[in-house]
Amino acid sequence: MFAPELEQGQIDELLALLETQKSELELQLAQAATAAKPVTLDQQSVGRVSRIDAIQQQQMALANQQQTTRMVKRIERALQRIASDAYGYCQQCEEPITFARLQVQPFADLCLNCQSASEKS
């Protein structure tokens, strides 16, 4: 599949996208850190069910946080690839990744073919 290599203007656009996404995610993490204080429950007013609810909510928040952290790392790797001119190429088959795909997922490090192959396996 033919994909033209990225022009500088396109890389600049994607770089801006990555920076925006990264700061949004970091803001989310900062907010989660303040919200993730240990659940202190009033034993008298809080029943067993809502205690379990609170624990489940905390676990969900934690899972979200881990996912956000992984995403920040992916974005950081993409920024490093931009810095080292390796950005926009599939890490597996080394074909250029289409600009259209990168506009949706600027942190993508696999082309569509390799991505769907890795999701199947």
Ligand SMILES: [Zn+2]
């Ligand atoms: Zn590929």
